Each structure stands twice: as structure tokens, then as C-alpha cells.
Amino acid sequence: MTVATSDVEAIVFEVIEELLDTIDTDFEDELSSSALLVADVGFSSIDFVQMIVSIEEKLGAKIGFQDMLMSDGKYVEDLSVGQVVDFTVNRLNNPQLAVATPEAVATPEPAAATGPTITEQDVSVFTTLIKPRQAAGAPPAAGKNPRAVFVLSPPRSGSTLLRVMLAGNPALFAPPELHVLSYASMDERRADLDGERGDQLREGAVRSLMQTRDWSAEQARDLIESYEARGESTGEFYAQLQQGLGQRLLVDKTPTYAFSVDILRQAETFFDNPLYIHLVRHPCGMIRSYEESDLTRMMPLMMKSSAFSSSAVAEMIWLMSNRNIMQFSQQIPAERWCAVSYENIVNDPQGQMGRLCDFMDVDYHEDMIHPYSDNNARMTDGVDNSSKMSGDLKFHLHSQIDPAAATRWRQFCSEAMLGEPTLDLLSTIDTEVARIRV
Ligand code: A3P
Numbered sequence: 562m563t564v565a566t567s568d569v570e571a572i573v574f575e576v577i578e579e580l581l582d583t584i585d586t587d588f589e590d591e592l593s594s595s596a597l598l599v600a601d602v603g604f605s606s607i608d609f610v611q612m613i614v615s616i617e618e619k620l621g622a623k624i625g626f627q628d629m630l631m632s633d634g635k636y637v638e639d640l641s642v643g644q645v646v647d648f649t650v651n652r653l654n655n656p657q658l659a660v661a662t663p664e665a666v667a668t669p670e671p672a673a674a675t676g677p678t679i680t681e682q683d684v685s686v687f688t689t690l691i692k693p694r695q696a697a698g699a700p701p702a703a704g705k706n707p708r709a710v711f712v713l714s715p716p717r718s719g720s721t722l723l724r725v726m727l728a729g730n731p732a733l734f735a736p737p738e739l740h741v742l743s744y745a746s747m748d749e750r751r752a753d754l755d756g757e758r759g760d761q762l763r764e765g766a767v768r769s770l771m772q773t774r775d776w777s778a779e780q781a782r783d784l785i786e787s788y789e790a791r792g793e794s795t796g797e798f799y800a801q802l803q804q805g806l807g808q809r810l811l812v813d814k815t816p817t818y819a820f821s822v823d824i825l826r827q828a829e830t831f832f833d834n835p836l837y838i839h840l841v842r843h844p845c846g847m848i849r850s851y852e853e854s855d856l857t858r859m860m861p862l863m864m865k866s867s868a869f870s871s872s873a874v875a876e877m878i879w880l881m882s883n884r885n886i887m888q889f890s891q892q893i894p895a896e897r898w899c900a901v902s903y904e905n906i907v908n909d910p911q912g913q914m915g916r917l918c919d920f921m922d923v924d925y926h927e928d929m930i931h932p933y934s935d936n937n938a939r940m941t942d943g944v945d946n947s948s949k950m951s952g953d954l955k956f957h958l959h960s961q962i963d964p965a966a967a968t969r970w971r972q973f974c975s976e977a978m979l980g981e982p983t984l985d986l987l988s989t990i991d992t993e994v995a996r997i998r999v
Contacts (some may be wrong), residue, residue, distance in 0.1 A: 576615040594643030604836035610954040623960035634956040634972040679980035687877045694820035701796040705833040710816035714840035715882035719903030721953035724814040728939040729928035735812035737765035747788040758975035773805030796831040799966035819882035825889040842903040843881045843997045849970035904993035
């Protein structure tokens with residue numbers, strides 16, 4: 562049956578009008594099809610994601626809005642309300658269009674390099690600027706917590722996609738970013754994760770408790786606040802969370818853990834023989850993704866490093882995080898360590914999930930390769946609002962595992978833009994850790 566434009570128009574208008582009540586904008590006109598979402602209505606990128614998630618919720622269908630927002634591999638600057646309606650109608654009437662075409666998956670030609678490359682000296686300056694945390698919590702009073710799994714990667718490495726794929730396995734509990742291991746105590750965590758961005762980063766722990774106990778957000782927040790008020794150790798908080806899991810393995814993916822080896826070591830203090838998944842991605846893909854995201858604006862530590870361009874900051878985060886992870890891996894027995902690349906995951910989801918299941922000693926489950934099914938069980942909705950899921954909001958723009966996302970950077974960047982230290986580590990990772998030069 563063909564979907565009528567007027568029905569879709571009603572939904573899109575309703576969603577945008579609901580959003581207008583929640584965002585900071587001067588727009589007071591009557592909404593029309595010709596209104597531009599950024600220039601007229603005052604949308605930011607996060608509002609686009611919220612709009613998309615709400616439209617899909619109301620329609621009960623994934624639309625694949627990534628294609629609407631992209632033109633020649635770049636994000637479009639603006640869109641009219643009418644364009645959103647037309648795209649949605651077209652996709653509903655032609656669902657086969659949402660499936661990646663062979664052209665979209667083809668590897669684009671590399672682009673030329675620009676600007677100076679980073680040096681080892683830059684990395685030293687950068688590392689002192691961000692002053693990585695030195696978490697040193699005591700082991701839990703009742704002894705080490707049961708085994709947990711940590712996904713270790715720099716930000717923008719496809720970690721949200723991997724986390725949601727793992728969450729599809731009933732033997733695993735893989736919530737949104739917890740941001741717990743970086744701190745010795747829950748009050749220290751509360752003090753550090755402050756402001757609007759901090760509030761969002763604390764939501765993963767709230768969402769996890771809601772899921773394990775079948776609690777409301779209010780109940781989960783109350784429990785966390787009581788831990789904060791008592792200055793309880795973060796190890797005790799993990800113990801509380803794991804009590805609600807039964808036999809399921811907790812999977813904590815929080816990219817900022819890799820900012821310091823001390824943070825990573827805390828996992829060994831808190832847990833009984835924890836497992837580690839090192840997720841790697843090509844540095845150019847990570848840098849391009851970082852530049853397109855709002856991370857520079859949102860993360861205070863990134864602002865302190867304004868002496869460097871955003872691509873240099875991204876490159877140094879890639880380098881520093883992967884160096885820390887690889888240094889930490891030296892202390893871990895081989896049977897507790899597994900490396901996987903984003904490039905391999907998107908090109909061979911089933912094979913890579915099978916490998917990870919063997920490593921974690923859990924049965925493979927078919928739902929792992931369907932990350933867009935069952936939002937609630939996978940905790941891809943936020944606590945109060947879908948767009949507030951902590952982690953990558955771009956996850957919502959895709960409607961399936963998209964192999965083209967792994968090579969899109971080649972249209973804009975090349976390895977020639979990378980500094981010597983990065984190229985050295987890239988070669989080591991690609992040959993000794995996991996293939997990322999696909
Ligand atoms: P790009 O910005 O290059 O597109 P993280 O979760 O670690 O922040 O990683 C974000 C990256 O994962 C983004 O890369 C995002 O597009 C990619 N990603 C999210 N969902 C995806 C999917 N379904 N298929 C392929 N890539 C996905």
C-alpha cells in the first residue's frame with residue numbers, strides 16, 4: 562500500500578513542533594514545508610538526531626536517514642521540512658532504497674594531504690595538557706567482583722555499534738557508556754561529571770540500573786545519589802550493578818578509560834580475571850569522525866588543547882589511547898585479551914561476533930548482527946529521551962550495519978596527513994593487532 566504524503570507530513574510537523582518546545586530557539590513563525598531546519602528553525606545536529614529518532618518511533622520503521630543527511634560523503638548544511646517529508650515518503654514507499662548499494666560500498670579515491678603533521682613533541686605537550694586521571698580505588702570489601710568485559714578504544718571507533726551488537730546476546734549485559742572505572746569513588750565521579758555534558762555522561766549508569774531492576778529513572782538516580790552521598794567506592798557500585806545480572810557478563814564500553822593506563826589497571830583491582838576487547842579503527846576514519854562530531858565542543862579536556870587543530874587533537878587521542886591500551890595489554894595474559902577492528906566488524910559482522918563469543922565463552926546469538934532490533938533490550942533509547950543515549954548518536958542515523966562507513970574518510974583524508982608516530986603505530990596495529998587498512 563502506498564503511503565500518503567499528507568500522513569507523513571502530519572507526523573513530521575508534529576515531531577518538529579514537539580521539539581520546538583524543548584530547544585533554545587527564536588523561531589516563532591508557523592511551521593511550513595519551506596522552513597529550513599538550521600537557518601530558520603534553529604536546529605543543532607543533536608536536534609536532527611532527536612527528530613529522526615522520534616519520526617522513526619512514530620512510524621514504527623527505520624528509514625535510513627543517514628542518506629538524507631549526506632551528500633557526496635559530507636553532511637548537508639541544512640534541509641527544509643518539506644525535504645524531510647519527501648525523503649520519508651520515498652523511503653516508506655521504496656524500502657529497498659535503504660539497503661546499501663554496491664556503489665555506496667565501493668572504496669572512494671584517496672584525497673590529498675594538507676597541513677603539518679604531528680610530532681612526538683606535540684604528543685608530549687598534549688599529554689600534559691589533558692592530565693589523565695589516576696584512578697586508584699580499593700578492591701571491593703567482599704572481594705573482587707565477578708568477571709566483566711571491557712571494550713577499550715579511542716572515541717569514534719565504532720564502539721557504540723559494537724556495544725549494541727554485543728547487547729543482542731542474552732548472555733551479555735552491554736549498557737550505554739558507564740563512566741565509572743575512571744574514578745575511585747562515586748562522589749569523585751559526581752564532581753567530575755558536572756554540567757549538561759556531565760549529566761549526559763552519568764545517564765548510562767542510570768539506564769543500566771533501570772534495566773537490571775526494572776526501575777524508573779527516579780529510583781535508579783536515587784540509588785546512585787545515595788552512593789555519591791556516602792562517597793562509596795566505584796568498585797562497590799559495580800558490585801551492586803552486577804548483582805542484578807544473574808549469569809550475564811557485564812560489558813563496559815567507555816572510550817575515555819583508554820586515556821590513562823591507571824584507569825585500565827583499576828579493572829584488574831575490581832574484577833576477577835576481567836576480559837578485554839581492544840577495538841581498533843583506522844586513524845583517518847577516527848579523525849574524520851571526530852571532526853564531524855560535537856566532541857571538541859562538548860569535552861572540556863578538548864578545549865584546553867586549543868593550541869592544536871581539531872584533526873591534530875583527534876590524531877593524538879587515537880595515538881595516546883591505543884598506546885595506553887597496548888601498554889596495558891602487556892600485563893594481561895593472552896587468553897584474556899582479544900583485538901577486533903571496526904573495519905572487519907562492518908564487513909564481516911557474523912564472523913567477528915563469532916570470534917568474540919568464542920573469546921568470551923558464550924554462545925553466538927543471531928540477534929548480534931541485527932543491531933537495530935529491540936531498542937529497549939539494547940538500551941539504545943536514552944533515560945528520558947531517545948537522543949540522550951550516551952555514546953554515538955550517529956548510530957541512530959544508520960538503519961543497518963553499513964560497510965561504506967569504514968572507508969568514507971578516503972574522500973577527504975589520506976595517510977599522508979598523519980604524523981610519523983601515528984604511522985608507526987598504524988603499521989604495528991594493522992600487522993600485529995587487527996586489519997584496519999581495508
Ligand atoms: P563515522 O563518524 O565515521 O560515520 P563511536 O561509537 O566509537 O563514537 O564510533 C562512531 C562511528 O561508528 C561513526 O563513524 C558512526 O557512523 C559509526 N557507526 C555507528 N553505527 C554504525 C552502523 N550501523 N554501521 C556502520 N558504522 C556505524
